Structure formats: structure tokens, C-alpha cells
Amino acid sequence: xxTHILNLSDLxxxxxxxxxxxxxxxxIEKGEFLAMMGPSGCGKSxxxxxxxxxxAPTAGQIRHWDRDITALPPWExxxxxxxxxxxxxxxxxxxxxxxxxxxxxRRHTTADRKRKAAEWLERLxxxxxxxxxxxxxxxxxxxxxxxxxxxxxxPEILLLDEPLSALDAHLRLHMQSELKRLxxxxxxxxxxxxxxxxxxxxxxxxxxxxxxxxxxxxxxxREVYRAPANRFVAEFVGANTxxxxxAGADGTIDTSLGRFRAAAGHPPTPGKxxxxxxxxxxxxxxxxxxxxxxQVSATLLTEEFTGSFVTLYLLLADQTxxxxxxxxxxxxxxxxxxxxxxxxxxxADAAYVLKEG
Amino acid sequence: xxxxxxxxxxxxxxVFVFIxxxxxxxxxxxxxxxxxxxxxxxxxSLKWYVAxxxxxxxxxxxxxxxxxxxxVALLATFIGFAAAYTDYRYNFRGxxxxxxxxxxxxTVPVLILGLGMLSFFSMVNLVGTLxxxxxxxxxxxxxxxxxxxxxRLADMSPDIExxxxxxxxxxxxxMFTVTIPWCMPSIFAALAITAAVSFDEFxxxxxxxxxxxxxxxxxxxxxxxxxxxxINAIGSVVFxxxxxxxxxxxxxxxxxxxxx
Numbered sequence: 001x002x003t004h005i006l007n008l009s010d011l012x013x014x015x016x017x018x019x020x021x022x023x024x025x026x027x028i029e030k031g032e033f034l035a036m037m038g039p040s041g042c043g044k045s046x047x048x049x050x051x052x053x054x055x056a057p058t059a060g061q062i063r064h065w066d067r068d069i070t071a072l073p074p075w076e077x078x079x080x081x082x083x084x085x086x087x088x089x090x091x092x093x094x095x096x097x098x099x100x101x102x103x104x105x106r107r108h109t110t111a112d113r114k115r116k117a118a119e120w121l122e123r124l125x126x127x128x129x130x131x132x133x134x135x136x137x138x139x140x141x142x143x144x145x146x147x148x149x150x151x152x153x154x155p156e157i158l159l160l161d162e163p164l165s166a167l168d169a170h171l172r173l174h175m176q177s178e179l180k181r182l183x184x185x186x187x188x189x190x191x192x193x194x195x196x197x198x199x200x201x202x203x204x205x206x207x208x209x210x211x212x213x214x215x216x217x218x219x220x221x222r223e224v225y226r227a228p229a230n231r232f233v234a235e236f237v238g239a240n241t242x243x244x245x246x247a248g249a250d251g252t253i254d255t256s257l258g259r260f261r262a263a264a265g266h267p268p269t270p271g272k273x274x275x276x277x278x279x280x281x282x283x284x285x286x287x288x289x290x291x292x293x294x295q296v297s298a299t300l301l302t303e304e305f306t307g308s309f310v311t312l313y314l315l316l317a318d319q320t321x322x323x324x325x326x327x328x329x330x331x332x333x334x335x336x337x338x339x340x341x342x343x344x345x346x347x348a349d350a351a352y353v354l355k356e357g
Numbered sequence: 358x359x360x361x362x363x364x365x366x367x368x369x370x371x372v373f374v375f376i377x378x379x380x381x382x383x384x385x386x387x388x389x390x391x392x393x394x395x396x397x398x399x400x401x402s403l404k405w406y407v408a409x410x411x412x413x414x415x416x417x418x419x420x421x422x423x424x425x426x427x428x429v430a431l432l433a434t435f436i437g438f439a440a441a442y443t444d445y446r447y448n449f450r451g452x453x454x455x456x457x458x459x460x461x462x463x464t465v466p467v468l469i470l471g472l473g474m475l476s477f478f479s480m481v482n483l484v485g486t487l488x489x490x491x492x493x494x495x496x497x498x499x500x501x502x503x504x505x506x507x508x509r510l511a512d513m514s515p516d517i518e519x520x521x522x523x524x525x526x527x528x529x530x531x532m533f534t535v536t537i538p539w540c541m542p543s544i545f546a547a548l549a550i551t552a553a554v555s556f557d558e559f560x561x562x563x564x565x566x567x568x569x570x571x572x573x574x575x576x577x578x579x580x581x582x583x584x585x586x587x588i589n590a591i592g593s594v595v596f597x598x599x600x601x602x603x604x605x606x607x608x609x610x611x612x613x614x615x616x617x
Contacts, residue, residue: 054519074522075530087520091538100534104525149524 004065005030005156005189006051011060013046013213020046022214023060030156033183033190035204035221037197038236043213044193048159051191053077064157075104080150081159084166086142088134094145095121095130101153120148140171151186160192164199176202197237201225209233227265230354231275240277240352241322247274253353256318260294262351275354280311280323282350285334286343295345298322300336312336314344380596387589405590415591418575422556425487425571429494430552436495437502437547438540445510446518460500470497471564478565485567493561498554502547505606509543546609553602557595 006028013021021043028034036044049055051062053074062070069077080101088097098120102113121127124144134142143163150158160179164172180203183190194200200207201221208218209232216236217229228234234242245255247268253260253276260276268274289295298314301321310331314322322344336342387406391399409415440459444452462470474493475484483489517539521531537544559573566574576591 052519052523054523073527074519075525075527077523078525079523081520081523083516083520085514085516087514087516089517089521089535100521100526101524104530153524 004028004063006191007061007063008047008051009061009063011047011050011062012058013043013050013055014058019213021050022212024215026208026215026218028157028189028191031187031189033180033192033203033205035192035194035200035207036210037194037200037207038210038216040195041212042210044195044210045161046213047210048081048161048191048193052079052081052159078153078155079157079159080153080155081161082143082146082150082163084162086146086166088142088145088149090133090135093131093133094126094137097134097145098148098152101149105153116152117148120152124148124151139167140175143167143175147182151182151188155188157189157191160190162194163192165194165196172199179203209236211236227352228277228354234275234277234354239280239323241280241283241320242275242277243320244273244275247272257296257316257320260351261348262353263348264351265353266355268353269356272356274356277352277354278322278346279350279352280325283322283324283344283346285312285324285326285330286345287334289343290345292345294348294351295343296322298342298344300338300340300342302338303331303336314342383589384593384596386586387593389586389589392586405586406594409587409590409594412587414570415572415575415579415587418570418572419594421487421490421569422572425490425494425562426552426555428491429498429555430548432491432495433498433551433555434502434506434544434547436499437504437551438506438544440499440503441507441510442536444507445513459503462497463500467497467558467560471561474561475564484565485569487566487569489565490562490569490571493565494555494558497558497561498551501550501554505547505550506540506543509540513539542609546606549602549606549609553599553606556602557599 004027008024008026008028010023010025011021012023013019024043024047036047038044046055050057053069053072053076057070060070061068064077089100092100095117098117099113102108102116108116118127118130121130124147126141126144126148129137129141134145137145143166146163163179164175167175176199179190179192183203192200192204204221206219207221207224209216209224211232217224217233224233225237225239228237228240231242234240243253243255243257243260245253245260247270248254248259249270251261251263251267253262253268253274262268262274262276265276289297296316298316301313301315303313304311305328308328310326310328312324312326312331314324316322324344334342388401388403389399390402390404440456444456449455470493474489474496478484478489478492483492513536517535518531521535522528526534557573558571559577562571563574563577570578572591572595576588576595579585579591580588
């Protein structure tokens with residue numbers, strides 16, 4: 001008895017000489033919200049198209065519960081997708097679009113179909129425009145039609161391919177919370193592809209990060225954020241300053257900026273090169289040199305206000321950019337100007353050592 | 358109106374007059390009661406129209422042309438759609454040569470095409486039948502249909518068909534509920550254009566029709582015998598049928614261009 005709703009095992013996709021997806025093994029839980037993310041060309045969309053059956057894998061297997069669906073055509077898979085381009089049928093009305101999937105299923109009577117379509121139009125607040133043609137709708141409304149069209153099928157799994165990337169920032173945030181709410185209410189498994197880490201972290205239970213067709217890390221959002229598996233993930237998540245050096249005998253790390261101690265993460269092997277992260281929210285700043293360990297001097301490059309937080313970008317002596325997040329109040333007491341010299345320090349237990357290699 | 362644009366308007370007007378005068382005079386004199394197409398006006402009359410519709414050979418030619426052009430329109434549009442769709446949906450080795458060959462026939466001089474078809478059809482014993490005319494016309498008409506439908510398909514988002522498959526529609530269902538409805542304006546336009554091209558076509562029909570003369574072939578035969586005002590009447594009828602079909606195609610094709 002299979003325990004996962006969807007099982008990808010060694011799923012691989014090549015186009016002639018290029019590898020779009022290296023063998024990918026991933027088990028997806030029933031009801032979870034999984035975000036697959038990475039830069040463009042990382043293989044996330046290819047994975048989704050393989051799951052939907054729109055591409056045939058070069059090797060590997062896809063199982064839906066106990067059933068091998070690797071060779072099943074897309075129209076027999078029952079995994080509707082929400083497209084980045086919405087892919088609505090332009091010559092149909094909103095209602096006809098929503099009814100399209102239901103029409104393909106023989107098990108629905110006409111009355112049944114009409115009722116279901118109306119229910120989903122209502123649920124996504126698009127009932128008033130049901131008789132309009134889709135080219136008369138705004139981007140946000142089209143997105144709702146696309147969602148209604150997919151959800152009207154009441155699937156077990158919903159696939160979403162960058163569904164919010166064509167919306168403006170305000171609408172995107174609104175739809176994020178709406179998607180999260182729908183996921184909670186419906187108990188459907190969401191597989192969500194995005195290049196935006198903020199979208200992924202805001203909504204997903206688990207995130208899978210891909211790069212160059214290879215899975216880098218998969219895990220609960222908080223874990224990936226706190227303990228990235230490698231330098232790529234750390235850079236992609238983007239909340240840290242990344243420093244490199246050589247491990248010393250007593251757990252210290254020697255870098256061109258001086259000697260540091262890092263107590264979190266993977267204990268380094270003495271004599272080997274080491275990469276460690278300094279989380280931006282654990283750095284303290286001071287105008288003068290302090291009698292503490294893990295201290296660097298830096299030049300203030302820019303500051304960025306995001307509500308009650310301020311993000312400062314500092315330049316270290318080796319040209320590394322350091323990111324520091326402070327409360328607004330902490331910043332005011334420092335009396336900083338762009339270009340002024342400042343001392344940054346952090347506790348050893350905050351510095352996270354990446355796994356070697 | 359400023360200077361240059363007024364001169365442009367006058368110039369454009371002159372060009373139109375130059376192009377349209379022969380056609381206008383043809384239509385004009387087809388209603389002239391006199392035997393010779395000259396002024397002064399001999400009085401309004403429909404007798405030449407009556408004469409052509411009483412002439413069995415003209416009437417037969419007209420019906421043959423009509424039959425040929427309707428069958429040609431259907432076949433050529435079907436083939437044109439199929440060619441355009443394979444180009445849209447599939448990528449395969451040799452696609453470029455495939456498209457080049459599909460678009461080739463109108464670039465071959467019709468004289469060569471006519472001769473080639475005559476020798477081929479005589480080998481397969483089809484010369485002198487309407488089947489031969491139909492086959493010949495399909496060859497030159499299908500590329501027009503393909504071009505029109507291909508333009509329409511190029512505007513269809515590549516995600517639309519996969520979206521239909523993804524919602525549970527098989528390839529065939531998708532073809533009939535999504536792809537063909539999308540292409541409908543261009544399909545109507547292709548039907549009209551191919552019918553017009555076939556209805557007008559002379560050279561191939563002249564080579565292969567034998568005794569089954571189509572209307573353009575009949576007209577030439579009439580002209581060779583005697584210059585009669587009946588020619589004006591036939592010309593007017595042919596002109597109005599063709600221009601109606603072309604206008605229809607323009608209207609439908611134009612709408613296709615504006616659609617999303």
C-alpha cells in the first residue's frame with residue numbers, strides 16, 4: 001500500500017543533448033502544499049509538465065498512489081493545471097471555460113455540471129461576469145477563471161505553474177493568501193512551481209529547490225530557510241551573508257577577514273575549506289570596535305526600508321556584501337550615513353556551517 | 358487638407374480609375390442594348406444576360422465551374438488546415454522542406470503546371486474529366502488555405518491545446534472543441550478564397566478539361582469565335598462572384614486578425 005499520493009522515482013528528461021531534468025526522486029504527501037522553485041531553466045516547469053503528462057520522461061516512473069501513470073495520456077490523469085498564461089479558451093465565455101473540464105467527464109449530468117460550475121464561479125467571486133468573454137476580463141479576473149476551471153473538477157492534485165507571476169504586486173499578495181486559504185479549505189494537494197522564494201515561503205508547507213535540472217534540497221520551508229543544504233540554496237534563499245575560509249584545529253575558521261567561530265550546522269574538518277552563513281537578522285552593529293568575537297569592519301552601502309524592518313547592505317574588506325536586518329529603532333540609535341565605517345558582530349551559535357563539497 | 362496629402366489622394370484616385378475602368382466599362386456595356394460596346398448609349402437592356410443564360414454551353418460551363426470550385430474549396434481548405442496544423446503542433450526533421458514544398462505550387466508558372474498535369478492525367482486516364490480539373494485546382498489552392506490558417510494558428514497560445522488535454526479532453530475532442538473553433542474565421546476565409554481562385558482559373562482547366570469546359574474556358578472559346586456583348590455579361594457575372602468571395606474572405610480574415 002502506497003502512502004504517498006504522488007511518487008516520482010528517478011524521473012529524467014533529456015532533449016537531444018541537453019538534460020532538462022536529472023533523475024529526480026520525490027514523494028509528495030496527500031494534502032500538502034509543495035513549492036518547486038529555482039531560477040529559470042532549473043527543471044521545475046519540466047517536472048510539472050511530466051507530472052501532468054504533457055511531456056514524456058526519458059526514464060523513471062510516476063506513481064499516483066499505487067498506480068503507475070508514467071505512460072498515461074494527460075487527459076486521463078485528472079491533475080488540472082493553472083497556467084502562467086492562464087490558457088483560457090478565448091472564444092468561450094467565463095462559464096463555458098469553467099464547464100469545459102466537467103463536460104469531458106461522462107459522469108456529470110448537464111444539471112450537475114451547471115450547478116458545479118455556478119458553485120465555483122460563486123466561490124471565486126466571478127459569478128457576475130459569467131457570461132462575459134474572457135478577453136474582456138482583467139488579469140486578476142482571468143486568474144480566478146483559470147482557478148475555477150481547474151478546481152471545478154474537484155481534483156486530488158492541483159498543479160500550478162507560476163500562476164501569479166503575471167499579476168501586479170498588490171494583487172499577487174492578495175491571491176497568495178487566497179490560494180493558501182483555498183488549500184486549507186479543500187484539502188487538495190497543491191504542487192506549485194515558482195521562481196519567487198517569497199511566494200514559496202509565504203504559502204508552501206515544503207519547498208523543493210532545483211538548479212540546472214538537479215534537486216538541491218527538499219524540506220519544510222523553515223528548515224530550508226534556516227539550514228540550506230549548499231551554497232546555491234543559501235544564495236537562492238538570500239537571507240544570509242556567505243563567507244568562506246579554512247577550518248582551524250579548534251573549531252575556528254580563518255578567512256581573509258580574520259578568524260571566526262561558527263557553532264551551528266556541520267562541524268568543519270580541520271584544514272579543509274569551509275563555507276558558513278551569517279543570518280541577516282542575527283547581526284549586531286556598533287559604531288566602534290567591540291570586545292567580542294566574530295567581528296568585522298564594514299562600509300555602509302545602502303539601506304532599504306520594508307515596514308518596521310530595515311535591511312542594510314554593507315561592504316566588507318574582501319568585497320563581500322553583507323546583509324543585515326534591523327528593527328527601525330535599533331538603526332536610529334546608530335546615527336549612520338551612507339559610506340560610514342561600522343562594526344558588525346554576531347554570536348558563534350548563529351553562524352551556520354554548510355556541509356562540505 | 359495639406360498639399361502633399363491632397364496630391365497623394367489624387368494620385369491614388371488616378372490609380373484606382375486606371376485599374377477599375379476596364380471592369381466598370383465591362384459591367385456598364387453589359388447593359389447596353391447596342392451590339393457594339395461604344396457610345397452613344399443604345400438603351401438599357403438585359404438581353405445579353407438573357408442570351409447567356411439561354412446558351413446551353415455557357416450555362417453548362419457555369420455549373421461546372423460552380424461544382425468544381427465548391428469541391429476544390431472543401432478539399433483545398435482541408436489539406437491546407439492539415440498542413441498548417443502539422444506545422445503548428447509538431448517539430449520534426451525536414452519540417453522546413455516540408456513547408457517549402459507545401460507552399461510551392463503557386464510559384465510554379467501555371468503554363469508549366471498545366472502541361473505537367475496534362476501529361477500526368479493522360480497517363481492515369483483522367484484527362485477530359487472534372488476530376489482532373491478539381492485535382493489541378495486543389496494543388497494550386499491548398500497553399501492559399503494553408504497560409505491563411507497558419508496565420509491564425511500562429512496567434513493561438515501554445516498552452517491552449519495542452520490546457521484542454523489537461524482538463525480531460527482527448528486529442529480529437531480538443532481538435533473539434535478548441536482548435537477548429539479558434540481557426541473558424543480563417544477556415545471560412547480559406548473556403549472563400551480557394552473557391553474564388555478555382556472559379557477564375559483558366560490555364561489548368563484549359564489544358565485538362567477537354568470537353569468538360571469550365572466557364573473561363575468557355576469564355577475564351579466564345580471570344581475566339583466572335584466578339585459579342587455576351588462576353589460583357591459573362592464577365593460581369595464572373596466578376597461579381599469572385600469579388601463577393603474575395604470580399605467575404607477579407608471580411609472574415611480581417612476579423613480573425615483582430616480576435617484574441
